[in-house]
Amino acid sequence: MTTATDKPDTTDRIEKHFEVSAKRSRVWRAISSSAEFGTWFRMELDRPFMPGATVFGRLTIPGYEHVTLEIQIEKIEPEGYFSYRWHPYAMDPAIDYTAEPTTLVEFRLEATARGTAITITESGFDRLPASRRAEAFRMNEAGWTGQSKKLASYVS
Amino acid sequence: MFAALGDTTRLRLMHRLSTEGPLSITRLSAGSGITRQAITRHLHALEKAGLVRDRKEGREHVFSLDMKRLKVARQYLDDVSAQWDAAAARLKAFVEQDED
DSSP: OOOOOOOTTOSSEEEEEEEESSOHHHHHHHHHSHHHHHHHHTEEESSOOOTTOEEEEEEOSTTOTTOEEEEEEEEEETTTEEEEEEOTTOOOTTSOOTTSOOEEEEEEEEEOSSSEEEEEEEEOGGGSOHHHHHHHHHHHHHTOSTTHHHHTTTOO | OOOOOOOOHHHHHHHHHHHHOSEEHHHHHTTTSSOHHHHHHHHHHHHHTTSEEEEEETTEEEEEEOOOHHHHHHHHHHHHHHHHHHHHHHHHHHHHTTOO
């Protein structure tokens, strides 16, 4: 798999582009069925994805089952496009995130000779409050991402 | 949107400074259920990281956000980006194991 990373000068948007050897109909089901989405994403979702619906999720990663999130479904265009909004990194039950701006997550599918090209974008980060950005430092403090090493000394 | 719950005190401090503006240690510790000493220690760690700034007002230390904004924003994006890489890899494995 190849993923395209963002231009280094943008802080508003993430884009991932990659190809899978599966038919577009198969990929579409994995994205548009909330049960299948939850399986690979690792969360339990309480209802089907429908345009305009608010879907509640709970992480299924061991040790993090208490983390819940809300997904506001925007558009569903069969086999081509799926989008929703959410609060990225809304992990602290003591903080009320509902007044904060959301980011927009979009999935785009295209049939290719090999299978399906998938483009995932998440945008709107520049509108997030400074504290949300700073959470990256906390993440690094927790030492869980590949990025952690370079900032490990930063917050310790 | 994945799992990472470390110590949340510093995030809460950052959140308050970002929504309420500069605050004294007294204000930050009031009602937090955390001792003044612990709050001070967390604030100093944040200061060392270049995330908050300490200013003396009379006898009080007042803290405010001091984000090297672009740097923090880039780091944030890098982390979210790494999570999407992992999610994309899981999606790929999921649809390819079960091709129909």
